[in-house]
Amino acid sequence: MRVELLCTGDELVTGLITDTNSTYLEGRLFDLGVKVERVTVVGDVRPDITGALLEASARADVVIVSGGLGPTADDFTLECAAAAAGVPLEEDARVLGWIEERYASRGMAINPGALRMARIPTGAEPVRNPQGSAPLVIQKLGRARLFFLPGVPREYRALVDGEVLPRVRGWLASEPHRTFRAFRLLRTVRLPESVLNQQVMPLAPSHPRVVFGFRTHAPENHLKLMAEAPTQAEADAALAAAEAACRVVLGTHVYGADANEYAPALLALLSRAGHTLAVAESCTGGLIAQDLTAVPGASQVFLGGAVVYSEKMKSAWVGVPPDVLEKHSAVSRQTALAMAEGVRTACGTTFGLSVTGYAGPGGGTPEDPVGTVYCALAGPGFESRCERVSLAGDRDRVRLFAASHVLEMLRLHLLAAPVSP
């Protein structure tokens, strides 16, 4: 099956935004064993869009088009689709109903922009968009099937996962000589990409049916394993063997697989053991709290986070003694330990975590320059511990890796001592 992508929008050809939608879709299609053959990006220019639609549909079986479906005057992708197919646009009663329903539920009046979104090429099939007003539209053009999706990433991804991929999967299943694939993403932390590469690449020759790939997703690095074989059972077996071998060399650096992200994995570990958690953050400024609370149900485990961005609040909220601050400064082992213990006591949780450091660009001392972060863990049955880390990069990167470091202190503790006293 030949698949091409077409992305439209001036913002994509003027450097305003990076096309992450295609990266997402390519990855999902690759998981199904489909390698995208070509991606074309054009601006909001009618003849360019129409021309690109005609070209892509002459080459490909499936063309997935994004952008230009919204309510504004520069949204005219479906006009181009109609022109390419030589059919008129017409208002679709189903789409109009969906839009009216959505607008009504938000107390908004239908306006001309909303009505634009209900006009689709004659003969095309609309599919309701669960996240927005503009529908997914499916159209045949020559031998190709065209999918038109909104460019808003949240809507795009929901429609890719919910509507596009299931259809592609169905078509693939009916192809005669297909290659079967099996895929696993192993998610690691605290492992630089070059080290990850060095550790697993010696395993590759023993697993000839498996392609080893790497992906950096700071602060994590991911190992992608893809097995190909003439049957699904053989692909699954080859993948399982390669995964097992990789897990042996990577050990606890692997925190999860596939779509399982870090924060839910850590919260699940805590929740299963009946533990609770509180966090005191200085330089990470709420990053840890917001990451954990983004997970539905986090309130079962996470009880409180103190963003103590001033000395006063370090004392007031998490009980750091003023003389510790005075003697050792706010960025010190002693302060980090007092913060972790203090927030644990204040919230009455099983564990307390803390971070204090210099995220930059200003601040720092000769002994503790920008990038120095103290991370501490307090909990039952062991002496509180603090680790000092030196992180390279800008403010965002220091904050990101500091948050990851202190959470990993807790995860490694839980792995080492699964049964808490």
Place this chain on the structure above:
Amino acid sequence: MRVELLCTGDELVTGLITDTNSTYLEGRLFDLGVKVERVTVVGDVRPDITGALLEASARADVVIVSGGLGPTADDFTLECAAAAAGVPLEEDARVLGWIEERYASRGMAINPGALRMARIPTGAEPVRNPQGSAPLVIQKLGRARLFFLPGVPREYRALVDGEVLPRVRGWLASEPHRTFRAFRLLRTVRLPESVLNQQVMPLAPSHPRVVFGFRTHAPENHLKLMAEAPTQAEADAALAAAEAACRVVLGTHVYGADANEYAPALLALLSRAGHTLAVAESCTGGLIAQDLTAVPGASQVFLGGAVVYSEKMKSAWVGVPPDVLEKHSAVSRQTALAMAEGVRTACGTTFGLSVTGYAGPGGGTPEDPVGTVYCALAGPGFESRCERVSLAGDRDRVRLFAASHVLEMLRLHLLAAPVSP
């Protein structure tokens, strides 16, 4: 001048990496008044690369190609360039000298891969790469000039800035009828895209030299204005007139322009007036604190954030009276007001903000279903106020829009009463 980009590499069509090189180059070209007409991405497939080179050079004056210049077996972009031009590849003595020098300086022996990089299409011009071994190659194909760059972002950017853009600038200056462009991005909040469109599109006919465009960047919507004229002065004047007219209808919904983001803009407003801020968050879980503290120098204004994810911490850290929680519940106007006032008192700041609500997917009551959020503002010289908002969407979206709503309460207050008592 018509410019197209062509990017090659399997990693770009399988979701392994996102094409940020193009974003960079498009932005730099747009600064010169050049809008890229098309970007094409293909995998490491010889006929696909050769075909795309021929197509692009038939349409464009300049084609900037990246990837596939390195030492490994899957680097064959210059082979395709030679095939497209109908000329052989030949070893270039200058390039060989540069590579030998570079390898020698690193104590590395020349290997067959290194020699591959010295072979360029007959008649093409090589330019030394200051950051790597593979040279920039410039080739004429039909009426088009083709630039071949390595895909490694560091090398790509250095060659774009040092070699490609100066040449493009020179050609532009010698064009008889060139178009000059001026660009402004107006950033709005609390304005749905369809409403933004409705408000500004009636202005468009009065500004024929300006293209109006829109971009959604939740929770914000942005208006893009691009003026085109035969001189820079006319483009600037046309842009200024359109911008002024849009600002009149959009009023305070415009919080900033171009690269100026929301959190820095709000912190600057507070900082200029000598104000300080503290935040008590329940359902947003630290999102507001982390957004504000991501800005360098935030500690001048932001003193503390309490992520009070349990009733106990709402009382302990920000002094919500237990009877308020019992009588009105944690998600209520009374609790939100007590949180805003309490965090302001605890931190001793000019202003206190708070958010409490049901982000979902669980929770909610018949009166306050999932998506209901109470936002409150406390400060000097006015009675604390609370706004109840009903937000649609998933947990992430509710949190994002709730954070935006409460920050905007503060920004509007500052705009309405710039001189604080």
